[in-house]
Amino acid sequence: MSAPLYHLRGLEVGYGEASALIVPELSIARGSILGLVGHNGSGKSTLLKLLGFLLAPRAGELFFDGRLVDAAALRAGHVLRRRAVLLGQDTCLLKRSVAANVAYGLRLRGQPYTQEAAPQEILAGALGLVGLDFAEFGARSWRELSGGEARRVALAARLVLQPEALLLDEPTTGLDRASVGHVQQAVLAARETRGATLVIASHDVDWLKSCADQVLLMDEGRITGVL
Amino acid sequence: MDYFSEGLTQAVALLLALDPETFSAVWTTAIVTALALIASLVMGLPLGFALGHFRFPGRRGARLFVDWMLSLPTVVIGLIVYALLTSRGPLGEWGLLFSVPGMAFGLTLLGLPIVVSMTATAVESTDTRLTQTLLSLGADRWQLLLATLIEARFAMALAAATAFGRIVSEIGIAMMVGGNIKWHTRTITTAIALETGKGEFATGIALGIVLMLVALVVNLLVGLLRGRSNGTGGVSGGGGA
Numbered sequence: 265m266s267a268p269l270y271h272l273r274g275l276e277v278g279y280g281e282a283s284a285l286i287v288p289e290l291s292i293a294r295g296s297i298l299g300l301v302g303h304n305g306s307g308k309s310t311l312l313k314l315l316g317f318l319l320a321p322r323a324g325e326l327f328f329d330g331r332l333v334d335a336a337a338l339r340a341g342h343v344l345r346r347r348a349v350l351l352g353q354d355t356c357l358l359k360r361s362v363a364a365n366v367a368y369g370l371r372l373r374g375q376p377y378t379q380e381a382a383p384q385e386i387l388a389g390a391l392g393l394v395g396l397d398f399a400e401f402g403a404r405s406w407r408e409l410s411g412g413e414a415r416r417v418a419l420a421a422r423l424v425l426q427p428e429a430l431l432l433d434e435p436t437t438g439l440d441r442a443s444v445g446h447v448q449q450a451v452l453a454a455r456e457t458r459g460a461t462l463v464i465a466s467h468d469v470d471w472l473k474s475c476a477d478q479v480l481l482m483d484e485g486r487i488t489g490v491l
Numbered sequence: 492m493d494y495f496s497e498g499l500t501q502a503v504a505l506l507l508a509l510d511p512e513t514f515s516a517v518w519t520t521a522i523v524t525a526l527a528l529i530a531s532l533v534m535g536l537p538l539g540f541a542l543g544h545f546r547f548p549g550r551r552g553a554r555l556f557v558d559w560m561l562s563l564p565t566v567v568i569g570l571i572v573y574a575l576l577t578s579r580g581p582l583g584e585w586g587l588l589f590s591v592p593g594m595a596f597g598l599t600l601l602g603l604p605i606v607v608s609m610t611a612t613a614v615e616s617t618d619t620r621l622t623q624t625l626l627s628l629g630a631d632r633w634q635l636l637l638a639t640l641i642e643a644r645f646a647m648a649l650a651a652a653t654a655f656g657r658i659v660s661e662i663g664i665a666m667m668v669g670g671n672i673k674w675h676t677r678t679i680t681t682a683i684a685l686e687t688g689k690g691e692f693a694t695g696i697a698l699g700i701v702l703m704l705v706a707l708v709v710n711l712l713v714g715l716l717r718g719r720s721n722g723t724g725g726v727s728g729g730g731g732a
Contacts, residue, residue, distance in 0.1 A: 318626055346629035355627060356620040359642060369628040421628065 267330050269294040269429060269461045270315060275324030277310055277485075285310045285485045287324070292463065294428075297455060299472030300465040301491065302482035308465035309353060310485070312431045315463055316350030317341045329428075346373060348429035349422045353437075362409070362417050363387050363402040369425045390424035391417070393453060395446030412439045419447060423454055429461040430454055436468060448475070501693030502700060513697050515674050516682040519591065523669075523678060524659045526595035531602030531654050536647060538603075539610025540640060554611065560604035569667035572597035576668065589670035594678075597664040602654035609653060613646030614639060649716040656709040660702060 270292040277285040285307045292298050292315075300308045313319045314326065317338060326333045328344060337344065349369075357365050366387045388398035394416035401413070409417065419435060432451065436444045452475055454460040466472055472479045473491060481489040505513050542553060574580050576588040576596070587593030621642055625635050640647075662680040669676035671685060679698045686695040 316627060318623065340631075341626070342629055342631040342634075345626060349629070350627040352623055352627060354620050355624045358621075358624070358638075372625075372629050372631075372634055425629070 267294070268292055268327075269329060271325075271327040272314075273325045273327075275314070275326060276322050277314055277319055278322045283322075283485055285314065287311070287487060290487065292461060293477070294461055295455065295459045296478070297462040297464065297476040299476035299479035299491075300463065300482055301467065301469050301472060301479060302465075305484075306482040307485035308482055309433050311482070312350055312352065312433050312463060312465055315429070316348055316352075316431045317344040318350065318352075346425075347427055348431060349425055349427040350431040350433070351419055351422050351435060352433045355418050357406040357409070357414050357418060359406055361402070362391070362396075362404045362406070363398070365406065365417055366390055366421045366424055369421055373425075386424060390420040393423055393446075393450040394420045395443065395450075396420065412443050415439060416443060416447065419450065423450060426454075426458050427460060429463065432462065432464045432466075434466055435464065436466065436471075451475075495692075498692035498696045502695075502697035505693060505697040506700065510694075510697070512673070513682075513694060513701075516677045516679050516698060517701055519676060520659060520678040520680075523591055523594045523598060523665070524655065526592070527598035527602050527658050528651065528655050530595065530599040531606045531658075532651055534599075535603050535606025535650070535654075536610055539607040539647075539650070540614055540643075542607060543611035543614030544636070544639060557604050557608050557611070560600075561608055565601060565661055565663035566667070568600050569597060569664040572600065572664060573667050588668065589672060589676055591669075591676060594665055594669040594676060597668040598658045598661060601661055601664060602658045605654040605657060606650045609650030610643070610647050613643040613650070617643050617646075645716050649713060652709055652713045652716060656706065656713070659705055659709075 268291040270290070272287045272290040274289075275285070275287045276283055300311065302308050310319065314321065317328075317333065318341075320335070320338050328348070331337070333344065358368060360368070370386075384398065384402075387402065391398050391401060396413065396416055401409075401417070406414065406417075415435070415438065419432075422430060430451070435451065436447050439447060448471060451462060451464065455462055462476075464472060464476065469479070469491065479491040480487050481491055542550065542557070572593070573588070575582045576585070576593050577583055578588070587596060617639060621639060622635065625638050630638060660680060662684060665671075665676075665678045666681050666684070669678065669681065671677050671681040677685070679702050683695045683698045683702070686692075686698070
């Protein structure tokens with residue numbers, strides 16, 4: 265069995281004096297799907313931000329791909345964040361077209377994909393995964409999208425990056441039934457075709473139980489059980 | 492009413508005849524406003540960005556200072572600049588009092604806090620969600636800075652338009668620092684005050700028409716930019732994702 269992609273030990277995240285997350289021990293196997301369920305404020309989003317290197321732990325150790333993520337590693341956090349991509353609840357679209365939004369992460373990585381020069385099939389493929397037609401949506405402005413469409417574009421913008429770890433915070437919330445189906449299929453395809461490690465926080469327990477290798481129950485910043 | 496319509500007719504005639512005295516004031520206003528606006532933007536945009544984006548000791552104090560500068564009466568700014576530029580003042584040897592550069596210096600003190608404050612607010616309001624988004628997409632520190640700047644572009648243009656509107660219509664600083672010297676430092680606003688005092692309503696109205704047209708264009712521009720900068724941070728309908 266290969267080494268886990270993530271390993272957390274004695275880990276604590278806090279805001280001020282309060283602890284938002286306490287994880288004594290957690291391993292996430294490479295290529296696995298980990299589901300997180302729990303009430304609002306149970307610590308799911310905090311755990312995802314930690315795994316996405318957007319938060320620094322107050323105490324404990326976080327290993328990624330076998331290496332300790334210390335303060336020095338977090339200072340160059342973009343290197344890690346290009347391998348583990350988060351789709352958070354507070355993510356937004358840039359004031360650009362749909363195609364430019366999907367291509368944006370590739371541009372940040374120095375890949376010469378601009379709205380004009382992007383190989384259309386790459387962007388079309390990513391949009392197609394979330395059920396959006398490139399010909400219809402590619403040139404649309406971010407202003408012209410519904411909330412559900414914007415969420416799917418944001419997911420496409422992360423799928424196109426083909427990260428090693430894809431961290432999804434409530435990816436299907438607020439979507440209609442058809443859109444939920446597209447998102448769920450796209451997420452699973454990321455693992456099936458690319459071997460991505462997925463960590464998904466959702467209130468859709470049935471979906472998580474059907475697709476995840478493990479579903480953890482969280483409450484008050486702690487992992488309280490396994491479903 | 493005849494009095495007013497007569498003045499209006501004469502004003503239009505002055506404008507159509509390209510009256511040299513009227514257009515001297517317009518030209519001086521354009522030069523002074525351009526200089527002050529450029530100086531305000533060159534200094535204000537980076538300062539506002541730094542104030543809105545970075546967290547550093549004394550940031551709250553700096554913000555309070557900028558907000559305080561915003562609320563200073565222009566006559567007080569004029570007084571301070573006069574004291575600085577007068578021959579006995581610390582900058583007296585520069586010989587800027589009653590000159591176009593001197594007026595531009597004073598008006599920069601009016602425009603600068605507007606640009607700094609509005610830029611800082613624009614950057615602050617884009618930061619939370621935009622920063623998370625850019626970081627999660629893999630932006631490094633410089634890419635984050637650049638992208639935040641680009642995303643706040645309409646709001647910063649709005650700051651520039653607002654500062655322009657304040658500078659072009661200002662009278663206290665222009666009067667005190669410029670001295671309202673004919674053919675030299677007389678601007679639209681100081682000329683209106685002077686001509687009206689002399690009973691020369693036609694010239695006053697002619698200059699007023701120019702100023703109102705400028706104000707109209709600026710307001711249209713501000714309205715357009717405000718519409719474009721709505722939803723700062725690029726939050727799409729329904730909350731993005």
